Amino acid sequence: MRTALIALLLFAMTPALAVEPDEILADPALEARAREIGKGLRCLVCQNQSIDDSDADLARDLRLLIRERLQAGDSDDAALAFVVDRYGDYVLLRPPLKPTTYALWLGPLVLFGIALFAVAFYLRRKKQSLETPRTLSEDEERRIQEILRRHP
C-alpha cells in the first residue's frame, strides 16, 4: 500500500515549480483568490504540502480547476466546496469546525483556561501563605529546643 503511493509519488513528481507561469490568471484579483484557496488545500499525493506549494501533477490539476471555477464565477466557498465534495474534509488544511473537531478547536482554549485556573489557585494559596504569619507548631518548638540543647 505504502509502496504503491511512494511509487506513485515518484511518477507524479515532474520537475515543475509549484504555481507555474502558465497557470496564472490574467485578472490579478482572481489570481490572488486562487492563490489563497490553493494555500488552504492539501496536496494529497505529497507529504504535508498545500497545492500551492507542491509540484505534483494532481496539485497542478487542482490549481487549474480552482482557477476555472473562479473564472466561471464561483465564490471562494463554492470553489472550495467543489473540491471538498469530491475529496472530503481531509483536503482542507484548516480543519472545519464540526462536531468531530470541536475538541480540536476548543482544546487550546480549554487547556489555557485550566492552566489559568490551576495557577490562580496556586497563587492564591501562595499569597495567603505570604500574608499569614507562620508560628512554630508545638512539635516544631520542641524540636528547636532539642537542637539548641544539643548544640549550645
Next chain:
Amino acid sequence: MRMKFLVPLLLFAGLVAVFLAGLGRDPSIVPSPLLGKPAPEFALPPLEAGMAGFKKEDLLGGATLVNFFASWCVPCKAEHPLLMQIKKEGRVRVAGIAYRDKPEAALKWLKQDGNPYDRIGNDPLGRTAIDWGVYGVPESYLVDREGRIRWKHVGVLMPDNWQKDFLPRIESLEK
C-alpha cells in the same frame, strides 16, 4: 497519594492506547465522501476509434468495478492478474478509466498483458478522476446497478481486499 499527581500517568496511558491503535493503519489513505452517493456525470471517449467509450449511463443495469489505471503506473501491473481473474469470473462488469495516459501506451500495455476491461474511458487530463475523488492510481470503485458508489479501494487491489471488502458487498447487491 494525591490524585492530581496521577493525572499525567493516566493521560499517557490513553496516548499509548491511541498510538497502538494507529500502528496498524495507513495514514495516507483518504476516505471518500462519495460512498453511498451516485457516481459523478462523465462521458469519456474510447482509447481508439472503433472501441466503446465509457459514460455514466453504462453503469446502470448491473454492478460494475470501475478501475482507474495507467500504463506508466507500476503498481497497476501488480493488480492486473487479479483484474483478469475478476473479468473471467464475470460476477461484475469491469470498466477501466485511463488516467493521464497516452492512448497508444495504454493500448500497447493492454495488448501485451491482456485486457480485463469490458469498457475503457480515456481521461487524459484527469478531470473525470478528480470528479471521482481519485488522487492516484490505481484506485477501484464498486458501483451498483443504479449507479451508486458502494465502495472505494485505494492502491493495488489484492485478493485479500477483494475477498473481504468487495465480494460481500457484491453479494448483498445481487439480492
Next chain:
Amino acid sequence: MIPELGHYALVLALFAAGVQAILGLLGAIRKDAYWILASGPAASTQFLFVAIAFLALTHAFVTSDFSVYTVAKYSHSAKPLLYKITGVWGNHEGSMLLWAFILAIYGQLLVSLGKKLPHKLRASVLGVQGCLSTGFLAFILFTSNPFLRLDPAPMNGQGLNPLLQDPGLAFHPPFLYLGYVGFSVAFAFAIAGLIEGDIGAAWARRLRPWVLAAWSFLTLGIGLGSWWAYYELGWGGFWFWDPVENASLLPWLAGTALLHSIGVVEKREALKSWTVLLAILAFSLSLIGTFLVRSGVLVSVHSFATDPARGVFILGLLAVAIGGALALYAARAQTLKAAPAFNPVSREGGLLLNNVLLVTASASVFLGTLYPLLLESVSEDKVSVGPPFFNATALPLLLPLVFAMAIGPFLPWKKADLFPVFQRLWLAGLASLAVAAGAFAFHTGKSPLALLGIGLAAWLLAGNGVLLAERLKLFRTPLGASLGRLRTLPGSFFGMLVAHSGIAVLVAGITGATLWQSEEIRALNPGDSVALAGYDIRFAGATRVAGPNYLADRGDFRVHRGDRLFATLTPERRYYPVEKRWTTEAAIHTTWMADLYAVLGEQAEAGGPWAVRLYHNPLAPWIWIGTLLIALGGGLSLTDRRVRGKGPKGPTDQKPQIGKA
C-alpha cells in the same frame, strides 16, 4: 571484518549498559558505595563500545563497503566524502546508532565533567541513562541492525536521496539528537531526585547546565532544519507545522519552560514538583517524537521508511520509560516539600506565566499534531490539521510571551510592583511604537499582524537594552565604571540577555519573511526583465553545467538597483541520474536586511521561455541570526561561575564513605 567488530561492540555495549543500569540505580537505592563508584567506569565502558560500533559503521560508509546492507541501500561510490560520512545517519538504522552514541557520550560526560556531583546522585543518573541505553541498544540489535551483511555484495549502492546531499540537512540530525538525548539527563535527574526525595536548590543548580546544553543544541538543530528547508525547497518557506517539525518543537518548548522553572527552584525552592514533571515531559516528548518519525502513524515529509514491528518496539520503550517515570512521579511527588510563598506579581509569578504560556502552546501543538490520529481511532472521520490551525492557536499564546519577556527580568523575587517597571520601560515602549510606525510607512497596505510582530520585537530588544543599561548604571556613573560592571556581570545574565535578544530578532525575521514577502512568477526568455521590490532583475539565459553526480541547467540573473549591479543570481535545476531525481537549487543573495531569492523551473518546450520564481524576503536572515543568538545565549549561560561549582552547597554534597554504607 570491521562491520563484524562493530556488531560485536554493540552487543558488548548492550551488556555494559545493563551493568551500568544495575550498578547505578540499585547501587543508589541500596546505598552500596562500591556499586555507586563502579557505575562510572561501567558508563565509560559502554561509551567505548558504542564509539567503536559507530566508528565501524562510519568506516563502512567511507570505504563504500557495499557488503553492509545499510551502506548498499543508502550510499554510493560517487557521493562526495562529506556526504558519505553524513550518510551514516541519513537513514533509520544509522540514525538510531547515532542516538545511542550520543546517549553514551552524555553518560561519559557525566563521568568526566560531573566530578563535583554527589556520588549517589550521579550513580542514579547514570543508572537511568543505562536503562535508556539498554532499551535503545536492544532496539538497534533486534530490529534495526546497521551491520547486516549482503551476500553477494552489490557492485554499487542505491545512492542517497539528493535532497540529503546538503550541508544544512546533513548536520541537522547530530545537533537535533544532542538536544533530544541531552534532555535524558534532565529525565534522569528527575528520577534520581524522586527516588531520593531530595529536590531543591542544589539539585536544580546541578541540573541546569545539562538542560542549557541540550536546549542550545536543540535550538541549533531546529534552526538548521528550518534553514535547510528555506534554501532547498524552493519557495522561501521555512516552517510548515509538519508533524516531525512539531515533534522537534515540542521538546524545545518544554525545554524552554524547564529552563525557566529550574531557575525558580534554584533561587526560591518553589515549583519543585512542577519542574520535575517538566523534566520528565521534555525527554518524553523527545521519545514520542522519535516514535512518530519511525513508526508510520503519521504522514510526514521526514518519515523514514517504516516498519510496524519497529513501531511496536519503540512504543514499548516509550511505555516503560515514560510510564515508569510518571508512575514514580505519581507515587513520590508529594514528598517534595512545599515552597515559600510569593506574591502573584513577582519574578516567580512572571516565570509561572512563562511556563503557562509555553506549556499551553506545546499542548496545542501536540493536540493539533495528534488529532488526526486521535479522531481516526474513535470514528470513521478523517481530518487534516495544517498550518492554519497551528498559526491560529500557538501564535496567540506565544506573542504575549514575547511582550512579557521584556518585563520579567525587571521583577524582583517574592513581591513586585508592575507600574514602576512599566515606567522604567517607557523607552522600550517608545521604540516599539516608532518601529511599528516606520514599518507601517514602509510597507503600507500589507499585514497589520506584521506591525504587531515587529512592534513586539522592538519592544523586547529595547527592553533588553534598558535592562542592560540599568545593570551597568549607564549614564548614572562614569562610562569607565559602567564598563567595569560589564565584566562583573554573571554569565547567566549575559546568556539571558543574548538569548532574549535572539528571540526578538527571530520574531522580527519571521514577521518580515512571511508577511512582507514579494513574489514574482514569470515565464522568461533570455533578455526579459522583472521588477521586484525596487530591484530590476534581468534574465540573461540558462546554460548546461555538470556537477560531481548531477547535470544541471543554470540560470543567470542580473539584479540592478538603479543602474548599479547589485547581485548576480545563478539558480540551478539539477538531475541526479542514479536516483533519477530532479531538484532545484535556489540562488539566494543575502544582505543584513533581506534575501533575494531566485528559482529556475523548466522550459515548457525546448527553446521556449523558462518558468522562474523570484522572491524578496525582508528580514529573512534575521531568522537565522536570531536562532544563533538564542543558542549562543544558552552557551553563555554555561560560563556562569555557578556551573563551575562555585555556588552554595546543598545538604547532599557528601562523599560516600566506604565501609560506612
